[in-house]
Amino acid sequence: MLVLLLLWTGCGSAVPPELAPDLILHNAKIITVDPDFRVVEAAAIKGSRFLAVGSNDHVLNLAGSQTSLVDLEGRTAIPGLIDSHIHALHFGWHITKHVNFSTGERLTVESMVARIGEWAKNVPPGKWIYARGPYSLDFVAEGRLPNRWEVDAVTPENPFFMNMQGHVGVVNSYAMRLAGVTKRTPDPEGGKFVRDPKTGELTGIVYEFPAMNPFRGLIPRHSLEDNLNAVRKANEVFNSLGITSVVNLAMPQWEFAVLRQLWRDEGLTVRWTAMLRADARVFLNKPYSEVEAEMRALGPPTRFGNDWLKINGIKIVLDGFVEAAYMREPYLEDIFGKGWRGILLWDRESLKSALRAAGKYGIQVAIHVTGDAAVDVALEVMDEVDREYPVAGRRWSLEHAGVMPTEENLEIAERLKVIISTQQSMGWSIGKTFKKWWGPEMGGIFAPNKTWLQALGHPYLKAGSDNRPINPFIGFWAYLARKDVDGEVAKPEEALGREDTLRLYTSNAAYGIFEEKERGSIEAGKLADLVVLSEDIMSVPEDQVREIKPVMTVVGGKIVFQQGS
Ligand SMILES: [Zn+2]
Structure with missing residues (x-):
């Protein structure tokens, strides 16, 4: 088809509508990341794939009467980003169902407890409150997580569980009562209930899965609708960050089933690859x-x-x-x-x-x-x-x-x-x-x-x-x-x-x-996944790279995110 189009361009006749691209992005700095790391001005997309890339003149020449032209005003575009190691449904839950401290903000024990208390006001008595801890203690001024007595003060009527990055947990006294864990409970093999050095009382901090499992086992699973919604929201965030493909590590079979249902019923805007647990x-x-x-x-x-x-x-x-x-x-x-x-x-x-x-x-x-x-x-x-x-x-x-x-x-x-x-x-x-x-x-x-x-x-x-x-x-x-x-x-x-x-x-x-x-x-024939950036990622000062924001994300030829819309 490409050869045919070049021929038409060559003899200067209009491209027949059925062969014309649906979308042309032009006047851009498109970093193709092809084997030569070529930089071009324009890309044409037909259906879900790139039809041609090259100079403005060359690519605009392919336009038909139905082709949408988008002038990128010199902005930089790169291939859609692929996150090779993600836990996407967890991320979806954190932004829809959990108190979320994994935000990159600087925290204090007091600010964490206050936010848990605010959240608890909207949770019926007896229902679990689940929190996602900060990325690490590097983000907490005191260098520690709240203990169970601090959490108890704002969650008297709810069991509470917080997980920090998979391997550290915090539970309140209500959760300990439900799990039957007391100061007489020995540490399980491979895990630890942290104790107050003076009194031997459990502080509510628990390390590793064997110590978290007695609590995790009591937390009800999210409903299918909640899971579908978590994936929808996660996909939206991924697209807004320029992510067009993810590799989901350690995915359980049931999670794959949620993805499959969403793909079948509504379609996806992120391409998923599962590595099963x-x-x-x-x-x-x-x-x-x-x-x-x-x-x-x-x-x-x-x-x-x-x-x-x-x-x-x-x-x-x-x-x-x-x-x-x-x-x-x-x-x-x-x-x-x-x-x-x-x-x-x-x-x-x-x-x-x-x-x-x-x-x-x-x-x-x-x-x-x-x-x-x-x-x-x-x-x-x-x-x-x-x-x-x-x-x-x-x-x-x-x-x-x-x-x-x-x-x-x-x-x-x-x-x-x-x-x-x-x-x-x-x-x-x-x-x-x-x-x-x-x-x-x-x-x-x-x-x-x-x-x-x-x-x-x-x-x-x-x-x-x-x-x-x-x-x-x-x-x-x-x-x-x-x-x-x-x-x-x-x-x-x-x-x-x-x-x-x-x-x-x-x-x-x-x-x-x-x-x-x-x-x-970004090469002719490949899936049309691409992201247009607020700044040129190749030349912006190093400390500003982290501030770059996508202005447009395209997946399979469809615009799935646009800044401000
Ligand atoms: Zn991981």
């Missing part, structure tokens, strides 16, 4: 034949689905997170006991069985690894599995991988073509906590992006948010600036440039989900 409880310490059966039952293989909704594989959570990353050397503080080195949630044999089965059934695998020792285990086990099922080409990934890799790590990762997925905004949102517990030399979660990229090359490094925060412009800035909330820079030699960073969020991310032929760059 591979629950340790299902896979650990089973004979290989059972692991294989479980893996086969879990879901269809990589690339099942369509442009909007796909299942690509599974996510395995190999170690803990901030407080429980599996480390070679002890934490600087004995968080859960002397010489604390974090938690390995899967033993090597169980991990190997799961990876063999995934290899056999062609299932893509993403492995959460926070600590350096967890990176060692993940890569060594992949290397063993490689002898039976070659790993290169499967696009398996390490998620987070925020510590400096060893020579051996780099050698295995390069040979097996492992993808490294970092979420650099965490350096901003949790960086101080990591530095406190791991020491400044470790760099904490300020990932060694340059080291990984130099060893592996494009497209083997990609970027996500892990909801900390969702805003990809804060994330983009974090790859350049590597600053924590107080502006302190960590390992500046690991900073990336803007071109590399843009690839992380676009072409590399598309490669990571086997979509490089369809998405990730």
